[in-house]
Amino acid sequence: MRFLMTTKGGMAPPDEALMAEMGKFMEEMTKAGVLLAAGGLDPAGSRITSSGGQVTVTDGPFAEAKEAIVSFALIDVRSKEEAIEMSRRFWKIVGDGEGDIRQVFGPESATD
Amino acid sequence: MRTGPGGALIERVTSWDAHRAIDAVWKLESARIIAGLVRMVSDVGLAEELAQDALLAALEQWPESGVPDNPGAWLMAVAKRRAIDHLRRGERLDRRHEQLAHELATQQDTSEPDMDADLDDEVGDDVLRLMFISCHPALSTESRVALTLRLLGGLRTDEIARAFLVSEPAVAQRIVRAKRALAAMRIPFEVPSEPERAARLSSVLEVIYLVFNEGYAATAGDEWMRPSLCFEALRLGRVLAELAPDEAEVHGLVALMELQASRSATRTGPSGEPIPLLDQNRGRWDQLLIHRGFAALLRAREAGGPLGPYVLQAAVAVCHARARTAQETDWTRIAALYESLVRVLPTPVVQLNRAVALAMAYGPEAGLALADTLTSEPALKGYHLLPSVRGDLLAKLGRHGEAQAEFERAASLTGNTPERTILLKRAAACEEATQRRATTPRAAVTLAEAVSAFLTRGDLDAGTIRSYGHTMGRLRRHLGDDTALPDVTACQVSEVFATAWGQAAPATWNRHRAAIRSFVSWAAGQDRGWITGDLADRLDRRPESRARTQPIERPCIEALWERRDVAPRERALWLLLYESAARADWVLSLDVEDLDLAGMRGKVTAKTRWVYWQSGSARLLPGVIAGRRRGPLFLADRRPGPARTLATGDLCPETGRGRLSYERAEYLFKQATKDLDREGHGYTLHQLRHSRLTHLGEDGWSAPMLMNLSGHDSVRSLSVYGAAAVPHSR
Numbered sequence: 001m002r003f004l005m006t007t008k009g010g011m012a013p014p015d016e017a018l019m020a021e022m023g024k025f026m027e028e029m030t031k032a033g034v035l036l037a038a039g040g041l042d043p044a045g046s047r048i049t050s051s052g053g054q055v056t057v058t059d060g061p062f063a064e065a066k067e068a069i070v071s072f073a074l075i076d077v078r079s080k081e082e083a084i085e086m087s088r089r090f091w092k093i094v095g096d097g098e099g100d101i102r103q104v105f106g107p108e109s110a111t112d
Numbered sequence: 113m114r115t116g117p118g119g120a121l122i123e124r125v126t127s128w129d130a131h132r133a134i135d136a137v138w139k140l141e142s143a144r145i146i147a148g149l150v151r152m153v154s155d156v157g158l159a160e161e162l163a164q165d166a167l168l169a170a171l172e173q174w175p176e177s178g179v180p181d182n183p184g185a186w187l188m189a190v191a192k193r194r195a196i197d198h199l200r201r202g203e204r205l206d207r208r209h210e211q212l213a214h215e216l217a218t219q220q221d222t223s224e225p226d227m228d229a230d231l232d233d234e235v236g237d238d239v240l241r242l243m244f245i246s247c248h249p250a251l252s253t254e255s256r257v258a259l260t261l262r263l264l265g266g267l268r269t270d271e272i273a274r275a276f277l278v279s280e281p282a283v284a285q286r287i288v289r290a291k292r293a294l295a296a297m298r299i300p301f302e303v304p305s306e307p308e309r310a311a312r313l314s315s316v317l318e319v320i321y322l323v324f325n326e327g328y329a330a331t332a333g334d335e336w337m338r339p340s341l342c343f344e345a346l347r348l349g350r351v352l353a354e355l356a357p358d359e360a361e362v363h364g365l366v367a368l369m370e371l372q373a374s375r376s377a378t379r380t381g382p383s384g385e386p387i388p389l390l391d392q393n394r395g396r397w398d399q400l401l402i403h404r405g406f407a408a409l410l411r412a413r414e415a416g417g418p419l420g421p422y423v424l425q426a427a428v429a430v431c432h433a434r435a436r437t438a439q440e441t442d443w444t445r446i447a448a449l450y451e452s453l454v455r456v457l458p459t460p461v462v463q464l465n466r467a468v469a470l471a472m473a474y475g476p477e478a479g480l481a482l483a484d485t486l487t488s489e490p491a492l493k494g495y496h497l498l499p500s501v502r503g504d505l506l507a508k509l510g511r512h513g514e515a516q517a518e519f520e521r522a523a524s525l526t527g528n529t530p531e532r533t534i535l536l537k538r539a540a541a542c543e544e545a546t547q548r549r550a551t552t553p554r555a556a557v558t559l560a561e562a563v564s565a566f567l568t569r570g571d572l573d574a575g576t577i578r579s580y581g582h583t584m585g586r587l588r589r590h591l592g593d594d595t596a597l598p599d600v601t602a603c604q605v606s607e608v609f610a611t612a613w614g615q616a617a618p619a620t621w622n623r624h625r626a627a628i629r630s631f632v633s634w635a636a637g638q639d640r641g642w643i644t645g646d647l648a649d650r651l652d653r654r655p656e657s658r659a660r661t662q663p664i665e666r667p668c669i670e671a672l673w674e675r676r677d678v679a680p681r682e683r684a685l686w687l688l689l690y691e692s693a694a695r696a697d698w699v700l701s702l703d704v705e706d707l708d709l710a711g712m713r714g715k716v717t718a719k720t721r722w723v724y725w726q727s728g729s730a731r732l733l734p735g736v737i738a739g740r741r742r743g744p745l746f747l748a749d750r751r752p753g754p755a756r757t758l759a760t761g762d763l764c765p766e767t768g769r770g771r772l773s774y775e776r777a778e779y780l781f782k783q784a785t786k787d788l789d790r791e792g793h794g795y796t797l798h799q800l801r802h803s804r805l806t807h808l809g810e811d812g813w814s815a816p817m818l819m820n821l822s823g824h825d826s827v828r829s830l831s832v833y834g835a836a837a838v839p840h841s842r
Contacts, residue, residue: 001343031236031351031354032347033346033347033348033350033351033354036400036404074400076343076346076347078136078343078344079132079135079136081129081133082136082139084133085136085137085183088179092181106377106398
């Protein structure tokens with residue numbers, strides 16, 4: 001099962017020690033065959049709204065920075081519990097903050 | 113979504129089933145824990161028992177105390193304490209263990225002993241050793257599979273039983289037997305070294321791929337467990353690739369599994385019926401997995417070594433993944449890959465796959481000829497895909513009666529219901545076609561039938577069948593197998609030719625033209641009279657005479673050497689070609705180790721002859737060699753892509769880049785000379801060589817001198833280089 005783990009903005013910028021620890025964690029997830037893709041996101045971005053056939057693009061940054069997704073990791077695990085366990089390890093390293101775990105539907109979800 | 117700030121999240125975590133959390137931690141950690149314990153107690157069975165004790169302790173304590181911060185380390189610490197107790201009882205505690213016992217005792221209360229942080233690499237090696245031991249070839253295949261899923265996947269006995277549709281006691285029995293056998297044989301806990309390593313590694317890969325296929329092929333087993341088997345195999349493969357990064361075959365297997373898994377969403381239809389690869393919706397293939405597959409195959413290539421079975425199979429999978437539509441599939445290349453695969457893995461099933469590839473590349477006759485040789489293979493006796501493939505090829509050839517029998521046989525052999533339905537449907541379609549033929553008197557012969565009869569008429573050699581098959585196959589694909597032959601017009605044929613070979617070299621065009629002309633005269637023959645008109649009527653023979661090669665004029669060549677914007681590699685290649693007047697393919701085949709720089713010559717190994725150059729090239733060559741000692745002299749700009757398998761001789765051992773191809777070199781030369789050529793096409797490498805010979809002829813070189821320099825075998829082929837080349841005509 002694939003899960004998308006995301007973190008929201010508003011956290012203190014990471015220091016060097018945290019970066020190193022995160023790097024190690026990512027490496028471990030890769031070695032364990034769990035991590036498929038990961039990346040950091042520009043919190044500004046552009047917002048696309050489609051309404052009545054009219055597509056509008058609004059460039060950021062936006063006021064509610066805390067709600068913006070600033071990083072993601074796509075992981076491949078056996079169960080939601082494993083995803084939560086992975087997420088727990090992640091937050092143990094990062095400290096305070098907020099994020100989501102969402103299952104990415106794939107071929108196997110239909111039989112679940 | 114959330115009721116209050118953060119509230120919902122916390123509630124979810126606390127109500128979260130602790131047992132399921134423990135199971136998740138266990139699956140993530142058990143391999144490392146068990147592997148570490150095997151190193152301490154040297155017994156797989158005992159190690160697993162001790163690890164299970166730790167799991168029991170967690171099940172008792174965690175629901176009360178909560179999951180510890182570092183659950184893996186917690187489990188490891190508990191398990192190691194049990195191991196120490198065990199060793200102490202048996203008085204087998206050595207100094208190293210004493211130290212460990214002391215460490216564990218002093219941090220009794222902490223839930224986060226940091227002991228495995230610095231042992232990380234060692235833990236990885238332990239897991240690798242555990243893989244080798246649980247896949248030991250001395251164990252039966254089913255024991256290896258069960259033990260590996262249990263020890264390295266952390267799967268429970270009931271989960272393994274569900275996956276393979278066997279009873280739980282049966283799985284337990286397999287595991288117990290395997291552990292006993294390992295103990296009795298005293299298999300050392302180590303990563304085996306050569307010469308044993310290769311065989312042991314292939315046993316590990318076999319087990320992983322078997323698990324993957326059990327999940328993928330859906331021969332039996334619980335619907336729900338099957339995706340988990342695929343995932344488990346992929347995960348084990350990915351882990352193994354990190355632990356043994358120098359093994360090309362490991363990356364090959366990972367690439368193969370990633371690429372196969374990328375198609376899992378499109379392999380079955382809404383009612384579970386299998387959808388063949390060529391009919392799948394390629395837009396739904398998982399691009400992420402495809403790219404992981406490509407990356408894994410690149411890593412395999414970087415690891416080097418001869419091409420093994422997994423790397424070759426992955427290369428085939430890459431061909432499919434790269435084709436945006438089924439029609440774009442490079443079947444010639446796939447057939448060639450199977451040719452190589454048959455050499456390293458000469459099994460009947462591989463041969464059968466090769467037959468399919470041959471049929472796609474060169475027409476159903478070529479495939480059927482090979483498939484027919486497999487009918488006596490004992491290994492394929494009960495294998496439904498053999499009659500299924502033969503049925504398909506026979507149907508394509510219009511031999512519907514035989515095809516029907518094959519499809520019915522295939523249907524009786526398969527255990528998969530949706531597949532049987534499809535096979536019976538195809539059998540019925542064949543029957544219908546036979547009847548239609550019987551009721552319509554003197555129905556016109558179809559294109560497929562005519563071509564098949566033409567190619568199997570018995571007096572053509574294999575090379576001709578292959579060559580004609582290529583032409584006729586293209587015609588059939590464009591016009592349709594069931595098209596009645598008399599309905600085919602010369603106009604249609606010329607359209608097919610224009611699309612397929614309009615841009616090809618005259619020789620290629622003429623070869624295909626010869627094939628169609630042979631077919632026309634055969635089909636119009638007295639005893640057949642299937643067609644009356646000349647289908648090749650609109651196809652003109654294209655001139656391919658040597659005289660067409662125009663020399664490049666001297667001032668143009670001079671201008672070329674003057675240019676500043678030419679890359680050093682190109683400058684050296686062109687000058688070398690011109691100075692040596694040697695064939696471009698010979699010059700491109702030169703290897704660094706075959707150069708005699710002082711003698712200003714290089715050996716063309718395939719031809720056992722020399723290419724001679726002059727001072728201009730001699731000045732430029734050291735820059736091209738750039739300190740390399742071996743490998744191709746002229747290298748491509750980039751490393752080869754994943755779908756290209758180059759022979760090791762065509763890869764630079766130092767840079768990993770491939771040999772510069774003729775096509776690429778030709779393209780670059782054409783691009784660079786576009787503005788010199790009055791017609792604006794740019795010149796060919798052949799023209800460059802040709803120019804040199806012409807210029808030398810003008811300068812008074814004799815024919816034998818030119819032959820010696822250029823490698824032409826006869827004076828006749830040289831005569832085009834001007835009257836000056838033949839002495840007596842002067």
